[in-house]
Amino acid sequence: MESEVLDAIESNEIITEKLNIELENEFTFGERLSDKIAEFGGSWSFILSFLFFMMLWITANVVLLANKGFDPYPFILLNLILSCLAALQAPIIMMSQNRQEQKDRKRAENDYKTNLKTELEIRQLHDKIDHLIQHQNKKIMEIQEIQSDYLNEIVKFHRKD
DSSP: HHHHHHHEEEEOOOGGGHHHHHHHHHSSSHHHHHHHHHHHHHHHHHHHHHHHHHHHHHHHHIIIIOSSSSSSSSTHHHHHOOOOOOHHHHHHHHHHHHHHHHHHHHHHHHHHHHHHHHHHHHHHHHHHHHHHHHHHHHHHHHHHHHHHHHHHHHEEEEEEO
């Protein structure tokens, strides 16, 4: 990681530019699909549509088909569907969480690189400022010597008169 940071400093490159592109390119179609499914599965749209589906199922079996429908009370088929949905949804959510953890890990690594680069650049700035101050002090001393010489010449010139 340190060599990447040093390369970024030498080439005057921004570290954070490529992060999102790299993260999106790493995942397969199936992984991105499971992220979308997990995103929908954790939304109000899913909850409300599933509640509507269950109400429709129960109403169709109890009221419309007089409890003699394809899934009479206690709705064993509905329970089976709910169990299957939960069994499929749990691993998809876990896969999505694992990928989110990978993204977070990459972001943390990127933050570390950015902080390291910033620290090194600040040190370089301190060195440059220290160098400028030293150089400026030398210049000021030279100017003071020249001014002192001028003053001495002026004093000598006035003493002669």
